[in-house]
């Protein structure tokens with residue numbers, strides 16, 4: 001199952017890179033820090049409610065039926081977006097430690113992009129603004145004291161599948177820091193996005209996603225909005241499209257088939273990213289909310305968010321805390337990616353949560369935008 005790093009390499013890659021380069025000097029420090037953090041994390045996670053013993057905030061008063069708002073979609077319709085009507089729904093997943101308890105939440109209606117942001121769309125933004133993503137800029141030496149200057153080069157984390165089966169407790173067996181990798185060069189400097197214009201943009205950090213959203217006059221979804229949209233009006237179904245993983249034998253999202261991480265049988269038709277809209281949409285008309293690429297949300301991440309969160313348009317906690325990497329500021333990611341495998345990470349289901357350090361990117365992380373209706 002997913003850990004801080006699961007199939008998602010969202011420990012800060014720049015920090016990880018610095019540590020690797022001065023491994024000898026840091027190994028004992030890292031071991032001590034990990035031991036202390038582990039003890040702390042074990043205590044912390046033991047305080048989270050166990051599966052099957054969930055207390056619903058608000059008690060019986062909240063145990064009424066979920067519903068969809070029936071307000072008509074406001075005009076005009078923003079291009080490429082679909083109306084998500086809002087309403088009341090059961091948010092969360094009691095089978096996952098950081099997604100408990102399932103609880104009733106109200107969200108208002110909003111527009112959501114039908115697709116993840118594509119390479120073509122991000123290219124327009126980059127051309128108009130000359131914006132450079134975090135992966136395209138050299139790391140700040142102040143963040144990595146002691147790192148040799150020649151090692152402070154732009155780059156990002158790229159999935160590099162091993163030759164054969166590997167233990168699933170060490171993500172470094174399938175993730176590599178590749179100098180020159182970025183959204184323009186997803187597998188490294190020799191790769192391009194030519195022919196992949198309608199694929200989701202990847203190697204996008206939270207700050208890169210926010211920059212695009214600001215430019216576009218949009219915003220990132222809250223975690224509650226994202227999950228409401230992903231569930232498509234279905235009540236507590238295990239998948240965004242209903243009860244079955246493959247209704248009628250048909251794959252409904254781009255995830256991983258085969259033995260992760262060395263064997264990808266591509267039964268769904270795609271080894272890495274798929275062009276947006278390659279699979280059927282959910283009942284709201286939204287594509288790829290499950291799999292393909294992780295999608296950033298606006299909320300800070302905490303594993304205990306749902307113990308305290310508001311039941312009305314929750315905006316997330318005021319700060320982040322990840323007991324697996326205390327001190328690193330993390331935001332929520334949702335939806336899983338083409339690397340999600342039932343053998344390792346089932347985070348492509350709608351109630352599950354991911355997380356990422358805000359300046360960290362990787363080859364399976366993208367986003368989509370939402371927009372609030374204009375108030376009359």
Ligand SMILES: [Ca+2]
Nearest residue numbers: 254255268270
């Ligand atoms: Ca696939």
